[in-house]
Amino acid sequence: MAPPQTSPQNTAPLPKAPTFPVDRRTESDPQRNRPIDPRTFNTKPLPVLSGSRFQLKKKSKGNTNSWTTRPPPRSTGFTEKSKGSAKKPSIWASAKSKFAAIQSLCCRLSQDGWLWELSAWTVSAVATIVIFVVLGIYDSHPLPRWPFSITMNALLSVLSTIAKATLLIPAMEALSQLKWIWFRHDRHNLSDIDKFDSASRGPWGSFLFLFSLGLRRLASLGALIIILSVAIDPVTQQVLAFPTQPSNSTIPYINYAESYVKAISLDSEPPQPAFSMKSAIYNGVYAGSTRLELGIPPSCATGNCTWPLFSSLAMCSECADITDTIQGCGEDKDGDCEATLPHGRNRIQPIDISSMNISITTNASQSAKYAKTNPAPVLTLTQMLNLGGKITASECILYYCIQTYNASVTNGDLTQKVVKTWHNTTGQHLDSTSIISVHNVSPVYQNSTLTPPADPDFNIRGDTTYTISGITVTAFSSYLATLFNGTVHRESLGSGIFSSDVIQALYTTPIADTMANLATSMTNNLFVDSGDPVVPRQAGASTSMETIVHVRWGWLALLPALVLLTLIFLLFAMLSTSRRHAPLWKSSPLALLFHGLEGEIPRESPKHETVSEMGLRAEKMVVNLAATPNGVKFALRI
Numbered sequence: 226m227a228p229p230q231t232s233p234q235n236t237a238p239l240p241k242a243p244t245f246p247v248d249r250r251t252e253s254d255p256q257r258n259r260p261i262d263p264r265t266f267n268t269k270p271l272p273v274l275s276g277s278r279f280q281l282k283k284k285s286k287g288n289t290n291s292w293t294t295r296p297p298p299r300s301t302g303f304t305e306k307s308k309g310s311a312k313k314p315s316i317w318a319s320a321k322s323k324f325a326a327i328q329s330l331c332c333r334l335s336q337d338g339w340l341w342e343l344s345a346w347t348v349s350a351v352a353t354i355v356i357f358v359v360l361g362i363y364d365s366h367p368l369p370r371w372p373f374s375i376t377m378n379a380l381l382s383v384l385s386t387i388a389k390a391t392l393l394i395p396a397m398e399a400l401s402q403l404k405w406i407w408f409r410h411d412r413h414n415l416s417d418i419d420k421f422d423s424a425s426r427g428p429w430g431s432f433l434f435l436f437s438l439g440l441r442r443l444a445s446l447g448a449l450i451i452i453l454s455v456a457i458d459p460v461t462q463q464v465l466a467f468p469t470q471p472s473n474s475t476i477p478y479i480n481y482a483e484s485y486v487k488a489i490s491l492d493s494e495p496p497q498p499a500f501s502m503k504s505a506i507y508n509g510v511y512a513g514s515t516r517l518e519l520g521i522p523p524s525c526a527t528g529n530c531t532w533p534l535f536s537s538l539a540m541c542s543e544c545a546d547i548t549d550t551i552q553g554c555g556e557d558k559d560g561d562c563e564a565t566l567p568h569g570r571n572r573i574q575p576i577d578i579s580s581m582n583i584s585i586t587t588n589a590s591q592s593a594k595y596a597k598t599n600p601a602p603v604l605t606l607t608q609m610l611n612l613g614g615k616i617t618a619s620e621c622i623l624y625y626c627i628q629t630y631n632a633s634v635t636n637g638d639l640t641q642k643v644v645k646t647w648h649n650t651t652g653q654h655l656d657s658t659s660i661i662s663v664h665n666v667s668p669v670y671q672n673s674t675l676t677p678p679a680d681p682d683f684n685i686r687g688d689t690t691y692t693i694s695g696i697t698v699t700a701f702s703s704y705l706a707t708l709f710n711g712t713v714h715r716e717s718l719g720s721g722i723f724s725s726d727v728i729q730a731l732y733t734t735p736i737a738d739t740m741a742n743l744a745t746s747m748t749n750n751l752f753v754d755s756g757d758p759v760v761p762r763q764a765g766a767s768t769s770m771e772t773i774v775h776v777r778w779g780w781l782a783l784l785p786a787l788v789l790l791t792l793i794f795l796l797f798a799m800l801s802t803s804r805r806h807a808p809l810w811k812s813s814p815l816a817l818l819f820h821g822l823e824g825e826i827p828r829e830s831p832k833h834e835t836v837s838e839m840g841l842r843a844e845k846m847v848v849n850l851a852a853t854p855n856g857v858k859f860a861l862r863i
Contacts, residue, residue, distance in 0.1 A: 337809060339799055345394035346792060352388035353788050356381065356781070360464070364776040368467060377465060377774060385461040388784060389454055396454075396791050399798035400447035401425040401812035406798075407444070408850040409807040415843035418817075424448045425812060428455050446794050450787055457787070463780040471768035477530040478762040479523035479632055480752045481537030484692040487756030488700040496700040501754045502747065506708070509746030510730050514738050517745040520632060520641030521752050525767060528637040532765035534629055534644065534684040536677070538691040538755075540603070540747040541626035541646060542740035547607070547618045564616050566607060603698075604705045608736050621740045623705070624648060625693055627675055628748075629683040632765075647677045647685075671695040807850075808857060 363369060363377065371380075404421035407413060420437055423430030424447070431448035438445060487499045498506070509517065523530065553565045602624040609618045629645040672695045679687030711724030713732050723729040731739055753760075802809055810816035851860040 336813070339795070342395035342398050342795060345391040346788075346795060349388045349391040349791070350788050352384045352391070353784055356384045356388070356784070359384075360774075360776045360781070363774045366774055367472070368772040368774055378462075381461060381465065382458075385457055385784065388788070389457045392787060392791055393451065393454055395795045396447050396450045397425045398811045399795045400444060400451075402798045402802060402807075402809065403444045403447070405810050405816070405850060406801050406805055406807045408848065409805055412847045412849040415846040415848050419843065422812075424451070428452050443794070443797055446790065446797075450790055450794060453783065453787055457784055460780050460783050464777055466775040466777060467772050468775055469770045469772050471529060472771045474527045474767040474769045477523060477525040477527075477532075477634075477765045477767045479532055479535070479765065480521065480760055480762055481535055481630075482691075482751040482755040482757070483538060483689070483761050484694070484757050485538060485697050485751055485755045486692070486694040487754065488694070488696045490696055495703040496696050497704050498697075498700045499754065499756070502750050503704070505746040505750035506705070506743065509743035510708075510727055510739060512739075512742040512746070513730070513734050515742075516738070517742045517749075518639075518641075519643070519745050519748065520630075520639050521749050522639055523632070523634065523765075525634040525637075525765075527767050527769035528634060529768040529770065530634040530765050531768070532632045532763050534631055535763040536627055536629045536683070536685050536689070537748075538675070538693070538751055539626050539628040539646075540623060540744040540751070541628070541648065542621060542623050542744040544619055544621040544737040544740055547620045548616070551609070551616060551618055564609065564611075566609065566618060603701045604709070606709055606736070606740070608731070610732075619736050621736055623740060623744060625673060625675060625691075627677045627685075627691060629685060645680075645683045645685075647675075649675060671698070673698055 359377075359380065369377065401421065404418060404425075407417060407421065417438075420430075420434050421444075424434035424444075428451055431451040434448045435445055435452075487502070488496045489499060490496045497503070523532075547566070550566055551564050553563045602622050604623050606621045606623070607618065608621075609616065626646055626648040628643050628647075630641050631644050632639065632641040634640070673693045675691045676689070677685055677687075677691075679685060708725075708727050709731070711728035713723050713728060723732065801807070808816070849860055850857060853860060
């Protein structure tokens with residue numbers, strides 16, 4: 226039997242496999258990326274079948290040109306150099322890989338979509354809302370004090386800058402996108418590309434864009450937004466004003482007196498006023514014609530305080546001209562006539578060039594002017610004055626009274642005015658024999674009281690009694706009677722003879738001014754040193770001039786208006802891109818490189834060296850964005 230015929234395919238010898246150096250290092254080998262010395266390569270026949278999972282193996286016996294195949298050995302996860310576990314990727318490498326994937330996704334969403342523009346508009350809107358919220362919180366409120374000396378103007382400037390910067394991103398990108406829609410929709414001059422680009426880069430280009438294309442296109446809205454954004458910064462600076470206004474602060478107090486019980490009592494001497502009151506008496510007498518201010522500086526820390534009407538024990542004075550009561554000398558005063566007052570008080574002879582006689586009494590019934598009233602006088606002073614033969618007479622009285630005050634402090638200056646005065650017109654008479662005699666002092670310590678009737682209009686209660694201690698009454702009467710009793714004689718043009726310095730002060734100053742200053746000075750002393758264990762105080766209201774925040778909302782209208790217009794403009798660009806199937810290239814310069822001008826450009830000049838030359842030629846070229854055999858291109862339509 227003949228042997229079976231073998232097929233040519235089975236009998237044809239396999240071609241000899243070429244040998245190439247093989248790198249047996251595994252992927253996890255740290256030496257993988259280092260250069261390999263060719264001398265260390267092991268040569269081995271490579272399989273003929275590309276991509277086969279099998280390996281060729283040369284037979285060791287028989288036909289040297291025959292090859293057999295076998296599956297590759299299963300991977301055990303070990304390398305020749307490392308029998309341990311496979312090396313795991315590091316945490317840093319894994320995080321880096323994930324970050325790169327997220328970054329790639331964000332880039333695609335921002336470049337191939339509107340995520341970046343919408344996010345920027347959202348930031349602008351949030352910054353605008355924050356501006357309104359902050360200004361609404363502090364409007365008409367005191368100027369806040371923030372850490373690190375941050376001011377409201379600084380915060381407003383930062384927020385407005387953020388709003389402006391993020392506002393321009395969607396406006397400029399949407400305007401750039403309208404460029405592709407402009408050419409996708411119709412044929413236009415090639416120079417319009419440059420106009421759109423210039424408009425999307427800043428206010429000046431947008432200004433020229435409005436003049437070239439007019440306001441009929443919605444693209445002009447984007448140019449207008451870019452132009453108006455220039456005014457955001459100066460307009461924002463006009464939003465805040467910082468006026469000053471009074472504000473309530475700590476409670477201020479002002480002293481007043483409900484009694485006076487202070488005097489110096491000696492066993493062998495009549496009582497005398499306290500040293501502080503003596504100082505006040507001398508201060509009033511020597512003040513001259515300068516009127517003293519009523520009141521003492523109260524406790525007003527802010528320098529601006531007000532008090533309601535309040536009443537206090539005070540000293541009052543009144544003076545009257547009693548020249549018409551002079552007796553003993555007629556119109557002709559030459560010769561040895563003697564002028565006298567009723568009740569034998571004060572005598573003066575007109576033969577002196579000038580003279581003065583002052584007498585003191587504490588008996589109100591002896592007063593010619595005040596005989597019908599009884600204000601519980603401290604003293605009654607009569608003055609007869611001869612000035613060059615002209616004899617005049619005055620009578621003044623110093624007495625306890627109740628005064629109602631309207632006090633206020635403005636910028637640290639106290640203003641205290643008397644709005645009402647009350648004194649006894651009926652009641653107890655304190656005659657000179659029971660209180661004091663000029664030559665023979667007989668102290669009688671009898672208290673004097675004053676109880677004014679209720680008067681709600683002047684904040685006077687009907688149950689308040691003001692008291693002057695008996696020793697104080699005696700001390701005042703005794704001391705003032707001695708102090709003010711004296712005479713002046715001037716028989717020539719030379720110096721006069723004054724019985725005391727106080728009499729000299731009374732001679733050189735109108736008696737009414739001196740008595741008014743005396744009463745004011747003694748009243749001020751009552752406020753601060755009345756001898757009362759608990760000094761009464763009137764509470765008031767303290768105000769200080771503080772800086773407040775005033776928001777002029779009209780100046781803030783521009784920013785939210787531009788934010789709203791930008792959203793409308795951005796949505797229009799998005800919808801137009803979708804409806805007209807325009808490529809979403811926005812402001813990418815790569816679009817002009819990859820989708821440049823299709824068609825041969827007319828060669829009017831050998832070179833296009835300057836921008837102006839290219840601009841002039843672009844004005845004459847009409848293109849549109851169309852599909853061509855080479856893809857979407859700017860097709861030249863001449």
